[in-house]
Amino acid sequence: MTNLEKMGQNGQRAAFELGQLGTQRKNNALLNMANALVMNTDKIIEANKEDIANAKKNGIKEAMIDRLLLTPDRINDMSDGLRQVMDLPDPIGKVDRGWETVSGLDITQERVPLGVIGMIYEARPNVTVDAAGLCFKAGNAVILRGGKEAINSNIVLSETLRSALKDSNINPDAIQLIDDVSHETAQKMMELTEYIDVLIPRGSGKFIKMVVNKAKVPIIETGAGNCHIYVDKDADLEKALKIIINAKVQRPSVCNAAEKVILHKDVANKFLPKLFAALQANNVEVRGDTLAKAIVPEIVPATPEDWGTEYDDYIIAIKIVDSLDDAIKHINKYNTKHSESIITENYSASRKFMKQIDAAVVYSNASTRFTDGQQFGFGAEIGISTQKLHARGPMGANELTTTKYLVQGDGQIRH
Amino acid sequence: MTNLEKMGQNGQRAAFELGQLGTQRKNNALLNMANALVMNTDKIIEANKEDIANAKKNGIKEAMIDRLLLTPDRINDMSDGLRQVMDLPDPIGKVDRGWETVSGLDITQERVPLGVIGMIYEARPNVTVDAAGLCFKAGNAVILRGGKEAINSNIVLSETLRSALKDSNINPDAIQLIDDVSHETAQKMMELTEYIDVLIPRGSGKFIKMVVNKAKVPIIETGAGNCHIYVDKDADLEKALKIIINAKVQRPSVCNAAEKVILHKDVANKFLPKLFAALQANNVEVRGDTLAKAIVPEIVPATPEDWGTEYDDYIIAIKIVDSLDDAIKHINKYNTKHSESIITENYSASRKFMKQIDAAVVYSNASTRFTDGQQFGFGAEIGISTQKLHARGPMGANELTTTKYLVQGDGQIRH
Incomplete structure (x- = not known):
């Protein structure tokens, strides 16, 4: 020994x-x-x-x-x-x-x-x-x-x-x-x-x-990363689509990849079909709550465990919420305190999200994939602390x- | 429950x-x-x-x-x-x-x-x-x-x-x-x-x-504090005496009180009898190694455990060393990484001690009793971290x- x-x-x-x-x-x-x-x-x-x-x-x-x-x-x-x-x-x-x-x-x-x-x-x-x-x-x-x-x-x-x-x-x-x-x-x-x-x-x-x-x-x-992207009612939906696909697909096995999308109900009808199509085109399995499934029937029903799971794979789960407050509450409950992002053009919504989300890195209108020593400009990293x-x-x-x-x-x- | x-x-x-x-x-x-x-x-x-x-x-x-x-x-x-x-x-x-x-x-x-x-x-x-x-x-x-x-x-x-x-x-x-x-x-x-x-x-x-x-x-x-004061060969012995008595006696039950004195051999003969008398006058039990006891026979022999012990009481142990390097080695081995002080008028000795001692607070020519949120100017403290x-x-x-x-x-x- x-x-x-x-x-x-x-x-x-x-x-x-x-x-x-x-x-x-x-x-x-x-x-x-x-x-x-x-x-x-x-x-x-x-x-x-x-x-x-x-x-x-x-x-x-x-x-x-x-x-x-x-x-x-x-x-x-x-x-x-x-x-x-x-x-x-x-x-x-x-x-x-x-x-x-x-x-x-x-x-x-x-x-x-x-x-x-x-x-x-x-x-x-x-x-x-x-x-x-x-x-x-x-x-x-x-x-x-x-x-x-x-x-x-x-x-x-x-x-x-x-x-x-x-x-x-x-x-x-x-x-x-x-x-x-x-x-x-x-x-x-x-x-x-x-x-x-x-x-x-x-x-x-x-x-x-x-x-x-x-x-x-x-x-x-x-390292544990159950990262969320919240698409606000005032989101620029083109940015949202681009960011979600990047955060999920560019390298799905890493801790800063997105695992969940939270959609405000006011944009769900318009945005979800497009998002679903783009995710499917990138071979991502899409799971979702009953509201999401009601909009896109091909969505796989999410189980309660899904919300706390880090897939590290071509899988994503989508939840539809009534308000920004509900989104914040859900994310603070299920996240691993790693990286969370809001997509919005609304100043107050962005400010509230940034202040109230409890995580190492909180983003406004950017991909969670940037949580990285190189991207931050630290040159190299020994890991991402989630404590x-x-x-x-x-x-x-x-x-x-x-x-x-x-x-x-x-x-x-x-x- | x-x-x-x-x-x-x-x-x-x-x-x-x-x-x-x-x-x-x-x-x-x-x-x-x-x-x-x-x-x-x-x-x-x-x-x-x-x-x-x-x-x-x-x-x-x-x-x-x-x-x-x-x-x-x-x-x-x-x-x-x-x-x-x-x-x-x-x-x-x-x-x-x-x-x-x-x-x-x-x-x-x-x-x-x-x-x-x-x-x-x-x-x-x-x-x-x-x-x-x-x-x-x-x-x-x-x-x-x-x-x-x-x-x-x-x-x-x-x-x-x-x-x-x-x-x-x-x-x-x-x-x-x-x-x-x-x-x-x-x-x-x-x-x-x-x-x-x-x-x-x-x-x-x-x-x-x-x-x-x-x-x-x-x-x-x-909180754990086995704090040392090292009296260098180039110490101002009046400062040394004043500082040791303060660090030991002003409030012996606290973690930033001095528990050990390390004496350079070149000042031991001259300084130790005075130090012993002053400690005795303050009701402090003085323990020491064989070299110390050879100078002041009334000193109680220190056991190996003494060097690692925090007394929190009217007790102090004294060790005589050949060099600054030996003092640093001894302190880094036995200290609790709390507070250590060197008494010296020698610039290089002070610089070396400050650089090489591994502790939360390292002093030159001051009492270890200053390691405290109030004294540092923080207003209040929740404790002294030794990690x-x-x-x-x-x-x-x-x-x-x-x-x-x-x-x-x-x-x-x-x-």
């Missing part, structure tokens, strides 16, 4: 060193990591072939195998990702605020690394590189625990990154992979409160729920930091 | 309404609450007398009974506390940042309430009022669960606040008290993830550890908020 305590101690030591490195040396190391990936393409693909062969042997379905697959192009993409992280501003050392107190103390609140970050994730081996790069940029050591399907790829990828750290004269324990993929080790990792400052799970909604339930280490919950503590929405390097108060005095005591 | 789900639902409904109230109405309600406390002084003291009588009957020790005791003066203090919270700036609606993306979306990141906050705490009934006021100011509903020793006081205090909310035409479920003090109900509260957004425990280190271990709701850990997620150090109204991204477009879809 893997010695997690030892890994934890090594991680803490590396994190301490990393916290003192400075931007230049971190960026040099990121460049070395990026180059090392490309130079080791053959070795990485060889290891990946083993994973692919095992996956086929175990009857894993085609879509999953595609997620597992590494090609020279995909390795190049991971390498480019590290270069982009290198180009990001360094969040460490930034002073958020500062002031002098009545007792004459000078206080500054400065950004510092979180320390040791645990990443626990499912199949895709690119998470190994993406997470390692972003955690490193923010001065954190990372302990990675990927899925067993990608274990051979993950071992070679992490070894490649560690060699690059060694070549950069940096403690390679800044990036550690748990190569024991047993459930016992995963459970132990989730309880390693003494060494891991925060645990970030990446994967399916089911996987994340499992981690949230079992972990003792503080967690940042990511309210610490970080909410797309998490970039800045969200992988905490703060420290530095207080300078000249002998002050408290009276 | 208390119907916690029902309380959770009522809390969520109240939180939604509270989030839309605006500063003026919240401040009016806070004023009404402050007045109601004073007007109900007799009733509050009557209920408190029951708690005091029970405590005496149960043989609870004098210091604890003093914490439980409410007097007209103390009720006035609580009332003044609410008035101070009223005068604080409202954190809700503040825009932290905003920008336009390449796709022409306007993004603002705005401060919004956390939602429903759970407070679980031990004896002192003033926490009921302090916590309710600060949570309310930040637009949050609060569910309070105080210790059984203060239950009669807590019931009357919370009812008084709820009446004031009703009189202010505000949903009284913004402040709810769990009046069932059984362990089962506490455990159920700690698992109420569907309704409580964050749980804040207040009390002894042991109590907080218990909550951290048992809770499923995300927690903000507060790295979400908030670190003194937590005021601002730390009881989260953010929401508001994104405005005119039909943008993702390509």
Whole structure:
């Protein structure tokens, strides 16, 4: 069994060193990591072939195998990702605020690394590189625990990154992979409160729920997305159609894809047949409540469970409501606090929706697909936080930091 | 058994309404609450007398009974506390940042309430009022669960606040008290993830550890403070003496009191006898390592456990080190990430200590006793966070908020 305590101690030591490195040396190391990936393409693909062969042997379905697959192009993409992280501003050392107190103390609140970050994730081996790069940029050591399907790829990828750290004269324990993929080790990792400052799970909604339930280490919950688009009575219906199709179809498997459409009754008769046709033309199964079915009989009846379900697939469910207030109430009840959008040309309706919807990101007249670190301009992301503590929405390097108060005095005591 | 789900639902409904109230109405309600406390002084003291009588009957020790005791003066203090919270700036609606993306979306990141906050705490009934006021100011509903020793006081205090909310035409479920003090109900509260957004425990280190271990709701850990003062070889020894005595003696029972002194060997011979005498004169038991005992034989030998122990009492332990690096290593190993101070006139030593110590607050030449919401200028605090997620150090109204991204477009879809 893997010695997690030892890994934890090594991680803490590396994190301490990393916290003192400075931007230049971190960026040099990121460049070395990026180059090392490309130079080791053959070795990485060889290891990946083993994973692919095992996956086929175990009857894993085609879509999953595609997620597992590494090609020279995909390795190049991971390498480019590290270069982009290198180009990001360094969040460490930034002073958020500062002031002098009545007792004459000078206080500054400065950004510092979180320390040791645990990443626990499912199949895709690119998470190994993406997470390692972003955690490193923010001065954190990372302990990675990927899925067993990608274990051979993950071992070679992490070894490649560690060699690059060694070549950069940096403690390679800044990036550690748990190569024991047993459930016992995963459970132990989730309880390693003494060494891991925060645990970030990446994967399916089911996987994340499992981690949230079992972990003792503080967690940042990511990814569950039951996103709604509300078409108001004063919507520009052309915009609405374009946005719904984009939000559902452009990439249905991701968390910021739309899963539900809420229609104001005043536009339902006119808009629903068009919407239905467009969704059908894009191979989307359309479910709906009885009011929707009354307008378009081909609609599949939605069950009560539908309203809380994230399909991640070519399926959408449509509900018709009497008012904006009903739409807000329904969305706040069933959403996963991820991303919600209103389509309207009405100023007051937009303002009310933006104020009253409880979610990480609330849109007016735009596709929910923009909830993404790249699209937000953060450069890269470690995930989309759907919790309210610490970080909410797309998490970039800045969200992988905490703060420290530095207080300078000249002998002050408290009276 | 208390119907916690029902309380959770009522809390969520109240939180939604509270989030839309605006500063003026919240401040009016806070004023009404402050007045109601004073007007109900007799009733509050009557209920408190029951708690005091029970405590005496149960043989609870004098210091604890003093914490439980409410007097007209103390009720006035609580009332003044609410008035101070009223005068604080409202954190809700503040825009932290905003920008336009390449796709022409306007993004603002705005401060919004956390939602429903759970407070679980031990004896002192003033926490009921302090916590309710600060949570309310930040637009949050609060569910309070105080210790059984203060239950009669807590019931009357919370009812008084709820009446004031009703009189202010505000949903009284913004402040709810769990009046069932059984362990089962506490455990159920700690698992109420569907309704409580964050749980804040207040009390002894042991109590907080218990909550951290048992809770499923995300927690903000507060309060454990094994604080160090390091006296550098280049310290101004007069400042050092004054600061150590202040940090240890001014109020030994609190988390920002100093528990350890780390002495550089070059000043130990000269400084330790003076320090020992001053500590003795203040009735402080002085423990120390063998090097310290060699200089002052009256020092009690410290055991290995001493270095990690928070005394909260008139006890201090002294360790002598060879270098600044050794001091930093020792502190980072044993501290609770609360508050640490270096006493030095040496610029580089100060800079290194401030950069390398891992704690919520790091001081140069000042008493650790300043780690406090009032002293920092936050007006009031809900506790001192010793964790790295979400908030670190003194937590005021601002730390009881989260953010929401508001994104405005005119039909943008993702390509």
